[in-house]
Amino acid sequence: EAIISVDNVSVFYDGKQSKVPAIEEVSLEIEQGEFVCLVGPSGCGKSTLLKIIAGYIQPSQGKVFMKEEEISQADWRRGVVFQSPTLYPWLTVRKNIEYGPKVRKVSKEECAKLSTYYLNEVGLTDFADHHPYELSGGMKQRVSLARALANQPEIILMDEPFSALDAITRVKMQDFLREMWQKNNQTILLITHDIDEALALGTKVAIMSKNPGKIEKIIDVDYSNK
Numbered sequence: 001e002a003i004i005s006v007d008n009v010s011v012f013y014d015g016k017q018s019k020v021p022a023i024e025e026v027s028l029e030i031e032q033g034e035f036v037c038l039v040g041p042s043g044c045g046k047s048t049l050l051k052i053i054a055g056y057i058q059p060s061q062g063k064v065f066m067k068e069e070e071i072s073q074a075d076w077r078r079g080v081v082f083q084s085p086t087l088y089p090w091l092t093v094r095k096n097i098e099y100g101p102k103v104r105k106v107s108k109e110e111c112a113k114l115s116t117y118y119l120n121e122v123g124l125t126d127f128a129d130h131h132p133y134e135l136s137g138g139m140k141q142r143v144s145l146a147r148a149l150a151n152q153p154e155i156i157l158m159d160e161p162f163s164a165l166d167a168i169t170r171v172k173m174q175d176f177l178r179e180m181w182q183k184n185n186q187t188i189l190l191i192t193h194d195i196d197e198a199l200a201l202g203t204k205v206a207i208m209s210k211n212p213g214k215i216e217k218i219i220d221v222d223y224s225n226k
């Protein structure tokens with residue numbers, strides 16, 4: 001069963017003033033447990049497609065569904081992780097992770113349980129009471145991921161999550177993300193401009209081309225030897 005269905009979506013940022021849309025007639029289905037990587041050159045529309053699925057922008061044409069329900073706005077059932085971590089600097093790591101559940105009126109006890117669980121998952125239990133500025137780049141991205149996961153979303157959407165990290169941290173984070181995904185049967189859509197990263201992580205790789213932004217090809221990756 002598809003968690004996300006993108007059905008023939010086009011986006012004109014200027015309300016069809018331009019002839020070429022940012023993305024044109026894109027369709028994509030993402031199933032439970034899939035790890036889909038979206039790869040393509042800068043400006044081909046990867047972020048646009050992610051923002052459509054996140055509900056941050058609306059398609060000019062076509063529709064997007066989450067489990068048969070049309071997506072019309074952003075909500076916690078789709079967790080988003082950006083290239084640069086967008087943590088609240090005045091909150092501790094634990095409070096950053098508890099922020100979403102707290103807003104959703106989850107009880108204090110349950111919030112504490114969730115943050116304790118996901119702090120452990122991302123290996124940052126010892127940093128629970130630290131503030132974001134005390135952490136390395138890789139650690140901040142792990143907090144971002146924990147914060148997204150604490151809302152127990154149907155899908156995690158990641159926009160170039162490791163591009164700003166140094167090469168060694170990036171490799172560590174890729175290994176870490178793959179382990180998390182295997183362990184938790186999470187569904188992930190990850191954007192990257194790096195085809196090697198896409199092939200190393202994805203169960204499916206969607207390749208986009210530019211002008212207009214389109215999905216050219218979808219590759220099924222053999223995951224048995226990863």
Ligand code: ADP
Nearest residue numbers: 013022040041042043044045046047048049213
């Ligand atoms: P990618 O993530 O692959 O680099 P984007 O989705 O960011 O691509 O951009 C796709 C196209 O849409 C580009 O031509 C970009 O300039 C344009 N674009 C992106 N965001 C906006 C916006 N807010 N307003 C106008 N044009 C935009």
Ligand code: ADP
Nearest residue numbers: 133134135136137138139140142168169172173
């Ligand atoms: P990462 O791969 O998470 O970016 P680094 O290579 O930067 O990690 O750091 C490796 C380890 O060093 C971290 O997991 C952490 O235990 C410790 N460390 C890094 N930065 C800090 C810091 N600002 N304060 C305390 N410990 C740190």
